[in-house]
Amino acid sequence: MSTPGQDIDQKFPLELNEPRFSVKDPKIRFDMQGDLSDEQRVAVAMRNFVKDFGRTAAIYMESCIHCGMCAEACHFHEVTQDPRYTPIWKLEPFKQAYKREYGPFALFFRMLNLKPKVTHEQLAEWQHLLYDSCTVCGRCSLMCPMGIDIATLISQARHGMFHAGLVPHELYAVAERAKREGSPLGATPKVFEDRIDWLADDHEIDIPLDKDKADVLCTMSSIEIMKYPDSVVATARVMNHLGVDWTFRTDGYEATNFGLLSGNAAWQKQMTMKLIDAAVACGAKTLILPECGHAYQALRWMGANMYGKPLPFRVLHMAEFLAENIRDKRLRVKKTGKSVTFHDPCQVARRGGAIEAPREVLAALGMELREMFPTKGTNWCCGGGGGVVAIHRADNLRHKVFQIKMDQIEKTGAEIPVTSCANCRQTFDDGQAHFKWDKTMHSLLELVADNLVEDDA
């Protein structure tokens, strides 16, 4: 007997060969999972929303004054002026349920019916607001005058939505596949191993795999493995150039975490633990995360909390690793003299804190950095994060949002745009194709790998 996940996989197979991964036929949708009754869905959603509710989240829920300023920070509101895309409104059913069921005056709110009961129809409607039109980029969290981290509350609301079986079809399908196969895009351990063999042969480069012991464990995102394999080669080039004792491992290579994006904490932990266990198994002192935004958030900032104790190794984003080695003069690169602009991946920069590292790398490459406005912590999101790029029905909206990025980049006059997130890159590639734009997003890692100064050069 097949599992529900396999049913979904067979009925609605994924499209893995197109530039943008998703489901083969996006017109047939499956946006409600499981067989809970409407009432059960609401109850489960709310229970899971508050499951990990601590002091901080409760303070946030008590603090909103409905000033609406967060709307000014949201790219989805910016391009549509649709008030439904006001970030705090995306949490409305959950705020309603919190006040009515869990807050300090819940009894008072229930007795006087000051907050009506949340309905299933409401939650189903909010699926669009919580998934299709929120990249969890956290720009709104920088705007809120109360200091509410709205993005964190959105993630908690997604926990509720997942357990209620109210996740957009594509996001559920890839998350389920990641849980079952170890990768959302079919980059199973066998596929990964085959790719490593092929890339090593093709590029005549040594790519160590499954070493018993290594100082550095490198990981990849499945987007890179399947769509941007040059990033795998670039990783090997840089590591070999530095002469570090490193390896990929088939028991812990997939850094994307669709458990996090879709809202399933158990699946998130499962994906995270694979990386942690692999690093511990090979005695790694450093685990390097690939150019992937949410992977950084999932392991660098949430990994130890999933593990239950501090991680016994350092976790670095690839851009941080490159900057560190440039700073220590171990990594030597050629000056290219091109003008670039850098797109800050939200989860790495704004919400992750690695803001200057990529700029140090670009400076070492002798590139003229032309900053966008706004930039760094307040840079606009590409519109594809948080799983949005996977959701077909969100395409029109996402493309509208993407115009902000095109406009920002055009205004810099830079020759090439660069980023350090494969998901952003995929979103840019999709936007470039849609708008027939002449700018192609580049990978910071690949730029470095293409400009290494070899000793015998």
Next chain:
Amino acid sequence: MTLLDFARGPALQWSVSIFVFGLLWRLVGVFFLRTKVDLSAPRNPATWKGLRLIVLRSWPRKEFLGGTAFGEVMGYTFHLGFLVTLFFYVPHLLFFESVFEGLFGTDLEGLLGFRWPALPTAAITFLSAISIAALLAVLVHRITNPVKRLISNFDDYFSWLLTVAPLATGMLAYAHAGGVRYETLLGAHILSAEALLVWFPFGKLIHAFTIFAARGATGLIFERKGASL
């Protein structure tokens, strides 16, 4: 018992009691919730520096200023006007003196070790009028702005009403308006302030306390990561 006697007597006692009990109930109910220790290796070990967000977030970044300037300016105007009127108007100071003497057997100076000067009545009148104007402006904005209209609820309008009421009744009492007895106007003014106290712990006015906690908590979390504040 006249309206003024009622306002100065049982209504004051009840409203202050509800205010204090409600405030404690709500704040304790939130602040005493568990909180998890973050086990991630901090980028910035001095996470306490994140508390600067409490001050930093008092004004939006330049990137956000364009769309928020109206709300910020009006917000500051009515908050400052309200607070200055509350704490720097001679009759209010005398009222606080009498309340504190009744409660603690000593005046403000005896209790706090200092006292602050009152502002001229003309200045207070001006500030009250400005506050009312700013409150009317934010109400119109709440009704006409699509975002604010959508996200607003009973709490927003009721809290607005209870905030503007003491200012309006105070000005009416000061002006001896409408041929109504001064004592009645004063009683209505005190009752309106008491209504504000009663509602304070239950609605959005609680942000007067939680704003510092929310900003501080976010500041600590973000500083640990080196994330943008």
